[in-house]
Amino acid sequence: MKHHNRILGTSSLILTLLAAGVATAGPTMDKIKARGAIVCGVSQGIAGFSIPDSTGKWSGMDVDLCRGLAAVVFDDPNKVQFSPLSAKDRFTALQSSAVDLLSRNTTWTMQREASLGMNFAVVNFYDGNSFMTKKALNVKNAKDLGGASICVTAGTTMELNVADFFRANQMKFEPVVFVTADETAKAYETGRCDVLIADASANYSRRAQLQKPDDHIVLPELISKEPLGPAVRQGDDQWLNIVKWTHYAMINAEELGVTKANVVEMRSSANPEIRRLLGIEGNLGEGLGLSKDWADRIIRHVGNYGEVYDRNVGQGSPIKIERTTNALWTKGGLQYAPPVR
Amino acid sequence: MTPDAPARRDETHRTALVNDPKVRRIALQALLIILLSFAAYSAVKNVATNLANQRISSGFGFLSQTAGFGISQALIPWSETMTYARAYMVGLVNTMLVSAVAILLSTIFGFAVGIARLAPNFIISQLARWYVELVRNLPLLFQILFWYLAILAAMPPPRSALNILGSVFLSQRGLTLPQPVIQPGAAILGVAALAVLAAAVMIVRWSRLRRERTGFGMPRRVSLGLSALAIASLVAVFLLAGAPLQLDAPQQGRFNLSGGVTMMPEFAAFAIALTFYSAANIGEIVRAGIQGVGKGQTEAGRSLGLRAGSILRLITIPQAMRIIIPMLTSMYLNIVKNSSLGVSIGYPDLVSVGGTILNNTGQAIEVIAMWMATYLTISIATSLFMNWYNARIALVSR
Structure with a gap:
């Protein structure tokens, strides 16, 4: 399945690239309207996102952003097709136009904008590994982890951050690399690794899903900046x-106290x-080609940022x-958020 | 000069160039080549232009950049500060290692299964039959996951690792053995070993020639004596050079065992799964080969008074090999290609490491082209070797 996704993604990328003179400016909205739905690339399952x-x-912070977009374009938050992607396949899926956007707890890095042909729009969650x-x-902090086996998901910034962290602290580690976040977490659970590395948010959400959450601890240090x-x-x-x-709009709505209810x-x-x-x-919306x-x-169908945060990853x-x-x-x-004016 | 020669030349001249079959054949071939190269050229040009339009970087320059990620199993020296090209080589060596181990073990085990399938003993032949039917009919990916989970579930956690003979440890983190560490002075030992090996080869060749000439083989007493002499001289050199090899024994660390050399559970599970799966197929190939040898051959052997084992070894198998080898070649190619499934259990093979490179650099087309070229090269090399071997054992007409 994962394999297929990548092969499909890559072959459609190659086919798109083989066609002469692909138009690259402004067609996303036209395509979305013709299709009647937004295709949103999401994770294969990270609770809360x-x-x-x-x-x-589907539910989660990243899902609600896509629902907000569907509300903007169609006045219907359900006109979204979710396309679950592994960390490894996500960029190929975006490049080949298999998805209209990636809303998949993806870290904004310079390299990704400089050489992957993509732009990050905003940071909807500030995170760290x-x-x-x-x-x-009995580990108290991350500096005690020398010699540990660490389960990592392939194709993520974690794979690089963990190597940087251990190199900077002159410690050794054994990386065990899996393709999907689920496989990685399962290997940690069976005891293949001592440590699971992930974004702090993902670690908390994963811990809640483990059989005995209280047997596990998320160490307090963040070893990297992960603007998602x-x-x-x-x-x-x-x-x-x-x-x-x-x-x-969701940020401004929270700031101004506008909620789904009021x-x-x-x-x-x-x-x-x-x-x-x-x-x-x-009539600012029309300048963007909107109503x-x-x-x-957005607020009517999905809610403001605070409401979205609370029901997906916060106290609710x-x-x-x-x-x-x-x-x-x-x-x-x-x-x-910049002001609406 | 014959009088009709000029006339004939005249006739050739009169045939229009268009109708000359030879000219037409060459022209058509040339046209095809031009069309194909134009298609290839415009494909490459379109890809380059479109990548540039989408601002996706292209080219193989990324290979010399620093990789920055860790790889759990590296047979050649590896650190995060090395390049993507080096990381790719580490993955390639891992792919070749698991393929080679699986090819070797599944050949040995497959032959045993194929022969057992034809054994006169009912229980043995039925066991072999059920093994083949069960393993051959289940998807390989499923079997890989089965062995991986079975190994992880059966092994103790690293802190209570099974200790065998004091310095060998078995746990969920793999099989850890003491590692020989080369000390200064080991070169002498290497030279001595080579010298002993060369002497052994020469003695064996001389003894074979002597047997062909005189009909007398080397007496067992002499050959045993020579072997003992070889071992004794190596031990003497080892001691004289001040024991230049020492063992780095694994120690219990906080999380894992430190020191020694470890065989990862991913490697073990993957090699076992590939071996068992391929051995079932090889067993069937061997059975087909043996049954393809005429029954008269066995009967002739029996009437010469040979024992069953000798008939198999001297008469049936050598002839069966001619049937077996071509099918075995394609099985070996399958093993190499199946080795790309290791990524599913986190074995750092070519696909796993290449996938990380692909994702970190975003250069999908380049990495996929490298994968294709690499697998093609390994497969072609394997089949060239097998074709050479096939030609060597083919029926020689005298």
Whole structure:
């Protein structure tokens, strides 16, 4: 299956590239409208970010961003096709136009923008790599991990960060590399490795899924910066802007106190910032090729950033990750959006 | 000069160039080559242009950049600061290692199964039959996962590793053995070993020639004496050079055993799965080969008074090999290609390491082209060798 995805992805990439004169500017919206749905590349299952339930319905932070986009374009958050991708296959899928965007807890790095032909739109989750290990091993911090076997997922920044970390601290380690995050976690659980490395958020979500969560500990150190966010192909600025402003609308809505529950009352608010956001005053949405009530649709169908955070990874979820760096800038965090004006 | 010669030349002249079959054949071939090279050229050019348009980098320059990731099994020296090209070589060596081990073991085991399948003993032949039917009909990927999980489940965690003979450890992290560490002065030992080997080869050749000439083989007493002499002289050199090889015994560390050399469970599970799966197929090939030799051959052997084992070894198998080898070649090629499944259990083979390179550099087309070229080279080399061997054992008409 994974194999197939990669082979399909790569062969369609090659086919696209073989065709002479592929148009590269501005066609994403046209394609989405013709198709009647957004194709969103997500993970193969990371609780809180993108994971299907037993009925096949997807949920998570990254999923809600795609639902927000579908709300903007179609006024219907369900017009999204989710395409689960392994870390290894994700960029090929984006490059070959198999997906319209990657919303797959993907780290924004310079190399990915410089040589993979992609642009990151925003950071929807500030994260860092951390280690999970067994409590019985009595490890207090990451510097105690010399000589450990570490389970890693292939094709991620972790594979590089873990090597950097051990090299910088002059310690040895044994990497055991698997293709999917699930295989990696399973190998950790069976005892193949002492340590599982993942984004801190993913480690917390994984720990909650283990048989005995209390036997495991996520070490407090973050060994890297992992700004996670959605990415699109280069060369389609309109689509890039739409993805950016979908996230910014959710941030601004939280800042202004507009929620899924009160958005209808807020339409008659006197606050000019709220009136501009909801499209009561001005017509900013049309400049992006959207409707006047574009942000209203996002909040109505999906909610603001705080609501999305809370129900997927925050206190309203089993994962319970503190807001800290992902709090609004007004509350000491890093989430900040340019003004709607 | 004959009078009609100029007339004939005239006739050739009159045939239009278009109708000359030889000219037409060459022209058509040339046209085909031009068309094919144009198609290849425009494909390459389109790919390059489109990659540039999409701002995806291309070319093989990435191979000399620093890789920066770790690889768990490296038979050639490896560190994170080395290049992508080196990482690819590490993966290639791992692929070749598991293929070679699986080819060797599955050939030995496969021959045993094939012969057992034809054994007059009912239980042995039925056991071999059920083994073949079971293993041959289950998907290989499934068997790889089975062996991997079976090994991980059966082995103790590293902190309570099974200790065999004091310095060999068996755990979920693999089989750890003491590692011989080369000390200064080991070169003398190497030279001595080569000298002993050369002497042995010469003595064996001389003794064979002597037997062909005189009909007398080397008496057993003499050959045993010579072997003892060879071993004794090597031991003497080893001691005189100050024992230049020492063993680095594994020690219990905080997480794992440190020191020694470890065979990863991924390698063991993968080699076992590949061997068992391929051996079932080779068993059938061997059975077909043996049954393809005329029954009269066995009967002739029996009437000469040979024992069953000798008939098999001297008459049946040499003739069966002519049937077996071509099929065995394609089985070996399958083993090499199946070795790409190791990625499913985290064995760092060509596909696993190449996949990491592909993802870190984003250069899908280049890496896939390298994979294709590498597998093609290994496969062609394997089949050239097998073809040479096949020609060597083919029926020689005297």
